[in-house]
Amino acid sequence: MKRHLFVACLSGAALLAVLAPALPGFAETEAPAAAPAVPYPDGFRQWQHVKTGLVTAQSPAFAVAGGFHHIYANGPALAGYASGNFADGAVIVFDRLAVEEGAGGTLKEGQRIVVDVMLRDAAKFAATGGWGFEEFAGSSTTQRNVGAKAKATCFNCHAKQKPDNFVVSKLRE
Amino acid sequence: MKRHLFVACLSGAALLAVLAPALPGFAETEAPAAAPAVPYPDGFRQWQHVKTGLVTAQSPAFAVAGGFHHIYANGPALAGYASGNFADGAVIVFDRLAVEEGAGGTLKEGQRIVVDVMLRDAAKFAATGGWGFEEFAGSSTTQRNVGAKAKATCFNCHAKQKPDNFVVSKLRE
Numbered sequence: 001m002k003r004h005l006f007v008a009c010l011s012g013a014a015l016l017a018v019l020a021p022a023l024p025g026f027a028e029t030e031a032p033a034a035a036p037a038v039p040y041p042d043g044f045r046q047w048q049h050v051k052t053g054l055v056t057a058q059s060p061a062f063a064v065a066g067g068f069h070h071i072y073a074n075g076p077a078l079a080g081y082a083s084g085n086f087a088d089g090a091v092i093v094f095d096r097l098a099v100e101e102g103a104g105g106t107l108k109e110g111q112r113i114v115v116d117v118m119l120r121d122a123a124k125f126a127a128t129g130g131w132g133f134e135e136f137a138g139s140s141t142t143q144r145n146v147g148a149k150a151k152a153t154c155f156n157c158h159a160k161q162k163p164d165n166f167v168v169s170k171l172r173e
Numbered sequence: 174m175k176r177h178l179f180v181a182c183l184s185g186a187a188l189l190a191v192l193a194p195a196l197p198g199f200a201e202t203e204a205p206a207a208a209p210a211v212p213y214p215d216g217f218r219q220w221q222h223v224k225t226g227l228v229t230a231q232s233p234a235f236a237v238a239g240g241f242h243h244i245y246a247n248g249p250a251l252a253g254y255a256s257g258n259f260a261d262g263a264v265i266v267f268d269r270l271a272v273e274e275g276a277g278g279t280l281k282e283g284q285r286i287v288v289d290v291m292l293r294d295a296a297k298f299a300a301t302g303g304w305g306f307e308e309f310a311g312s313s314t315t316q317r318n319v320g321a322k323a324k325a326t327c328f329n330c331h332a333k334q335k336p337d338n339f340v341v342s343k344l345r346e
Contacts, residue, residue, distance in 0.1 A: 049222035052225055053281050053282070061279075062278070068225060070225065103232075104232055106227065107229065172218075
């Protein structure tokens with residue numbers, strides 16, 4: 001009786017965690033996601049600004065890349081831009097923001113659309129050129145758009161930059 | 174004779190420097206510029222990126238402000254964005270770059286046009302709101318466009334931002 005009451009007080013995920021090991025086949029079909037491979041790049045706005053671009057509504061890429069984008073690099077990534085070799089731990093961020101029309105003929109930054117992240121770990125992400133990829137929605141630090149789809153969503157295009165270690169950008173003067 | 178030869182070997186500015194003290198009224202009309210008040214902001218590309226805007230060819234301000242502009246702040250200036258008070262030594266840079274058309278519908282950064290600088294020194298620059306202003310041409314660290322014209326060229330417009338300590342920009346999230 002005591003045991004029954006205990007289970008009844010659990011709800012949602014906690015209840016699943018208690019019951020799942022007893023359900024045949026559960027682990028294969030409903031296993032919780034693995035620990036995040038590419039963490040949110042805390043503090044990236046204090047990292048060095050590498051360069052900026054703007055994808056206008058006239059671009060075929062507008063739906064997936066429209067707006068201002070600013071690229072930021074942490075210390076190991078900056079060393080990589082200089083040397084051509086990116087050490088494990090290098091992180092490059094692509095911060096994408098909506099474009100708003102300001103006073104006559106000016107364009108200004110609007111809301112953040114996504115934060116794209118590349119994290120270097122040559123062994124862990126060997127299947128995608130040694131880089132892990134993730135995209136965080138808006139200004140969320142937890143809502144992930146990519147997850148296990150990194151190869152199709154990110155790497156297949158970065159693969160064209162193999163001579164540059166799969167990094168598209170250059171550090172602007 | 175020896176003295177005459179010496180003077181004849183000097184030319185241009187050096188000759189003026191030798192002769193000027195002897196010419197009545199020279200100091201008022203042709204005095205050499207004072208030592209630069211606002212130094213070039215060495216290393217500003219490693220400072221925090223505050224925000225970005227783009228002034229298009231459709232803007233009436235295109236001639237004086239056209240292109241991408243990125244604002245960068247040193248440590249004291251960052252503290253000023255947060256507190257609303259800018260301490261002496263705060264420096265804000267407005268890095269202006271040409272816009273180039275990239276692949277269909279994309280805009281990318283071109284050559285640097287100017288580097289504008291605001292340096293906080295409340296006493297030294299009291300006549301212009303406590304800020305010294307300078308503009309460096311292109312990527313030159315020495316070619317100055319403003320000099321003694323700071324009030325007309327820079328401050329008269331910044332004066333509209335008096336409630337914000339004459340700083341136009343805000344630190345983007």
